[in-house]
Amino acid sequence: xxxxxxxxxxxxxxxxxxxxxxxxxxxxxxxxxxxxxxxxxxxxxxxxxxxxxxxxxxxxxxxxxxxxxxxxxxxxxxxxxxxxxxxxxxxxxxxxxxxxxxxxxxxxxxxxxxxxxxxxxxxxxxxxxxxxxxxxxxxxxxxxxxxxxxxxxxxxxxxxxxxxxxxxxxxxxxxxxxxxxxxxxxxxxxxxxxxxxxxxxxxxxxxxxxxxxxxxxxxxxxxxxxxxxxxxxxxxxxxxxxxxxxxxxxxxxxxxxxxxxxxxxxxxxxxxxxxxxxxxxxxxxxxxxxxxxxxxxxxxxxxxxxxxxxxxxxxxxxxxxxxxxxxxxxxxxxxxxxxxxxxxxxxxxxxxxxxxxxxxxxxxxxxxxxxxxxxxxxxxxxxxxxxxxxxxxxxxxxxxxxxx
Amino acid sequence: xxxxxxxxxxxxxxxxxxxxxxxxxxxxxxxxxxxxxxxxxxxxxxxxxxxxxxxxxxxxxxxxxxxxxxxxxxxxxxxxxxxxxxxxxxxxxxxxxxxxxxxx
Ligand SMILES: Cc1cc2nc3c(=O)[nH]c(=O)nc-3n(C[C@H](O)[C@H](O)[C@H](O)COP(=O)(O)OP(=O)(O)OC[C@H]3O[C@@H](n4cnc5c(N)ncnc54)[C@H](O)[C@@H]3O)c2cc1C
Numbered sequence: 263x264x265x266x267x268x269x270x271x272x273x274x275x276x277x278x279x280x281x282x283x284x285x286x287x288x289x290x291x292x293x294x295x296x297x298x299x300x301x302x303x304x305x306x307x308x309x310x311x312x313x314x315x316x317x318x319x320x321x322x323x324x325x326x327x328x329x330x331x332x333x334x335x336x337x338x339x340x341x342x343x344x345x346x347x348x349x350x351x352x353x354x355x356x357x358x359x360x361x362x363x364x365x366x367x368x369x370x371x372x373x374x375x376x377x378x379x380x381x382x383x384x385x386x387x388x389x390x391x392x393x394x395x396x397x398x399x400x401x402x403x404x405x406x407x408x409x410x411x412x413x414x415x416x417x418x419x420x421x422x423x424x425x426x427x428x429x430x431x432x433x434x435x436x437x438x439x440x441x442x443x444x445x446x447x448x449x450x451x452x453x454x455x456x457x458x459x460x461x462x463x464x465x466x467x468x469x470x471x472x473x474x475x476x477x478x479x480x481x482x483x484x485x486x487x488x489x490x491x492x493x494x495x496x497x498x499x500x501x502x503x504x505x506x507x508x509x510x511x512x513x514x515x516x517x518x519x520x521x522x523x524x525x526x527x528x529x530x531x532x533x534x535x536x537x538x539x540x541x542x543x544x545x546x547x548x549x550x551x552x553x554x555x556x557x558x559x560x561x562x563x564x565x566x567x568x569x570x571x572x573x574x575x576x577x578x579x580x581x582x583x584x585x586x587x588x589x590x591x592x593x594x595x596x597x598x599x600x601x602x603x604x605x606x607x608x609x610x611x612x613x614x615x616x617x618x619x620x621x622x623x624x625x626x627x628x629x630x631x632x633x634x635x636x637x638x639x640x641x642x643x644x645x646x647x648x649x650x651x652x653x654x655x656x657x658x659x660x661x662x663x664x665x666x
Numbered sequence: 667x668x669x670x671x672x673x674x675x676x677x678x679x680x681x682x683x684x685x686x687x688x689x690x691x692x693x694x695x696x697x698x699x700x701x702x703x704x705x706x707x708x709x710x711x712x713x714x715x716x717x718x719x720x721x722x723x724x725x726x727x728x729x730x731x732x733x734x735x736x737x738x739x740x741x742x743x744x745x746x747x748x749x750x751x752x753x754x755x756x757x758x759x760x761x762x763x764x765x766x767x768x769x770x
Contacts (some may be wrong), residue, residue, distance in 0.1 A: 277747060323748075551734060554747050578732070585732075629720035632731030636722045661682075 264290070264361030266564055267503065269342050270368035271295025273304070273550060275321040277557030278564075281628030283332045287565055291334050292311055292360055294352070295594030297389060297523035302323050305550055307393040308417035309580055312400060313424045322388045345505040347523050357481045364525050364564045367502055368557070371495035371531035371548055376409065379478055380471035384491035389415060399488045402426030405487040411438030411464065417452065419460050420581040429482045430461035432476060437464060442577075444592060444610050446600075447625050454582055461596055495548055497532045504555040510534055512546040519560045527564055529556035539572050539645070540591050540620070549577045574639050583627050586592045589639040590621030599653045604630045611638060617647035634660050668757075669770035673706065676763050684739075686719035689769065694756065695719050695754060696765060697739045699726065704758040705739050706767040712744065712751035 266282060268275045269295050281293055285474055295301070297311035300318030317597025341355040351359040387393060396418065400406065406422040408415045413431030422429045431438075439448040440641060456462055464532050467479035476484045497512040508514040508522035512534035519527050519535055530553035534546040552575060559571040576589045603609055607626025614620050622638035624631030637660040652658045679698040679735075686709055688692045691768040692710035695718045711718055720731040728739045736746030742753040756757040757768040 280747075558747075576734070629716065629731035632720050633722045636729060636731075636734075 264350065264363050265292065266290065266366065266369055267362035267366050268291045268366045269294050269352065269531070270366075270370055271297065271299075271301045271338060271627070272338070272368060272370050272530065272531070272558075273301065273323060273553035274368035274370070274557045274653055275366070275404060275474060276301035276370065277384045277554050278529065279324065279332055279334050279592075280328075280562065281558045281561035283296060285561060285565055287367065287561075289330070289363075292362075293334050293361070294337040294340055294342055294354070296339065296341040299390065300326070300338065301334070302331065302390060302513065303550075304388070306439065307390060308387060308414050309421060311390070311393040312397045312418070312421040315397070342501060345501050345526075347505050347507075348510050348527070350525065354461050357594045362525070364527070366529040366560060366564060367521070367526065367532060369498035369554075373414075373491070373498050374494050374496055376471065376491050376493065377651050380468070380602070382473050383473050384409060384489045386491055387418060388495070390539075396422075396488070396490065397425075400425040400427050400472055403428070404487040405485055406430070407432065407484050407489045408492060409468065409471075409489065410463075410494070411474070412441070412492055412493040412494060413439070415490070416581055418490055418492060419455060420458070423458055428461075429454065429459070430463060430476075431480065431488075432463045432466065432468060432484075435465065438462075439612065442588065442592065443586075444598070444612075444623050446610060447608060450608060450625050451581060451584065456497065456582055458582055488556065495531070497534075497546060499532060502526075502528070502532075510544060514544075518563045518568055519571055520563065527560050529553065529560040535571055536573075537572065537591075538570050539574070539643070540594060542642045543591070543594075545575070545591075547575050547577075551576050571645075573666050574643050576639060584625055585627075585629060585631070586623075586625040587631055587635040588621070590619070590642040592621035592623055595620035597650070599650045600655055601634070601656060603634055603653065603656055607631050609634055609638075611648075611650075613647075613650065617650075618645055619648055637661055637664060640664060667770060668768045668770050670759070673758075673765045673767050676704070676760050676765050679704070679765070682723050682725075684721065684723050684725070687767070689697060692769070693717070694767065695739070696709050696727070696758070696767065697723060697728065699740070704760060704765050706756040706758050707737070707739050707742055708754045711743045711749065712733055712753055713749045717754075 301323040344353045351361045375381035394486045409429045470477040485506040502513045515535045536542045555573040597613040599611040601609040607630045609624040612621035695709045697705040716732040735749035737753045742755040
């Protein structure tokens with residue numbers, strides 16, 4: 263009897279352990295992770311871990327006392343080399359085999375590297391060690407160049423600036439946050455970075471990267487003490503691919519998060535699945551809450567359930583005093599309604615042709631848009647068709663639309 | 667010994683809503699339930715110290731505005747990931763249209 267084996271000790275792996283025990287499973291759980299740490303939280307790595315010199319260490323998702331109380335077997339600092347699906351075992355880096363009845367792949371994602379020699383000059387950020395290295399280098403007066411205007415790049419720029427560095431950010435696309443963020447909201451983020459003093463170089467390619475400079479296609483040259491690439495992440499699919507599992511922008515699962523191999527499931531950043539609330543669109547989400555929620559769905563299904571994963575995608579980012587939150591799938595709602603809930607805050611609702619609310623995007627100081635985004639998320643889950651005029655009118659509380 | 671402090675006017679909190687109350691360097695959240703009863707808890711989420719007053723109240727649940735952790739504000743019990751530590755609660759009473767909480 264091999265019980266349940268989980269590869270990847272991150273958010274999805276940790277929460278799967280908690281959920282399996284909460285569901286009453288008493289068999290063996292083996293959690294294998296190649297990092298030396300117990301599972302910890304990644305979002306702080308681009309935020310407080312860099313800005314807060316006093317940070318004691320990672321924020322743990324499982325600590326030793328929880329590991330004991332949940333009776334988990336952990337193999338940390340241990341790389342899984344391959345899967346033997348016929349023999350129902352995983353093969354460890356040291357050659358040992360661990361048998362499983364059911365296997366969960368929670369292998370996450372890895373930052374993409376810039377191609378060629380450029381890649382060697384640019385750091386990336388994924389684990390706690392990376393963040394500590396950035397903190398060490400981000401000393402007052404140092405010049406930092408961030409390549410890529412996605413969330414991680416923007417958060418790193420914001421954190422570097424907070425530490426007194428001089429910061430430039432280079433984005434090849436015509437604007438920052440091209441993927442998944444509406445232009446009006448991206449503009450607020452862009453302007454905030456400019457106001458803070460970041461040299462925003464947008465819509466310009468890179469000609470060359472050397473150890474101490476980034477040369478832009480338009481001839482500008484930016485000197486750099488440290489260069490960081492935040493150009494996206496690729497799902498960690500190697501084990502699945504080598505074992506012949508179906509791959510489609512990640513480890514391809516069905517709505518129940520089951521891979522093409524019936525006893526193997528996937529969850530978190532590595533997993534792609536069809537979302538039944540959004541016309542079966544296949545998606546792969548690189549988001550904290552998704553990892554947490556997929557772990558709950560997959561725990562149920564590892565124990566014989568048949569639950570489709572239908573949670574609404576949700577994401578947040580913090581930069582300076584601004585917080586951004588996105589729920590649903592904005593690009594399925596071509597009709598955009600705007601609401602200004604507080605000074606300096608903006609909410610956009612994305613409605614389909616038939617009036618169904620498909621997505622919401624919000625930004626504002628502190629948590630000023632959180633409640634409204636939450637209410638909109640609930641409307642999206644209920645497939646509601648709220649009246650556009652009411653959504654736009656701040657004198658109509660969104661909560662009143664829920665009860666209608 | 668009880669230490670009652672005047673937190674706010676009873677009608678300052680909407681039905682099924684929450685407001686923030688700061689007192690002597692501490693911060694609290696004061697709730698009004700759908701049945702118009704008043705409750706009070708510590709003001710900061712036990713996960714990452716975020717002000718709960720910006721969160722959404724649904725029946726007996728307050729949801730943290732930052733990471734969607736949930737608590738039952740009537741009992742303080744943590745009710746949803748990522749929160750695992752319960753929230754401290756305080757007795758309340760309404761007198762003369764004002765809400766008092768016992769912060770002892
Ligand atoms: C810097 C940073 C900031 C972020 N900020 C936000 C944010 O503000 N908001 C938000 O919603 N999301 C944010 N995210 C995303 C969020 O953290 C991820 O979606 C989440 O961590 C995914 O969890 P996971 O368990 O799927 O993968 P991971 O947390 O990546 O865990 C996967 C683990 O599997 C291990 N592994 C992989 N292959 C093997 C193998 N063969 N053998 C053994 N172990 C293996 C890896 O080493 C890793 O530890 C951020 C991510 C980063 C990196």
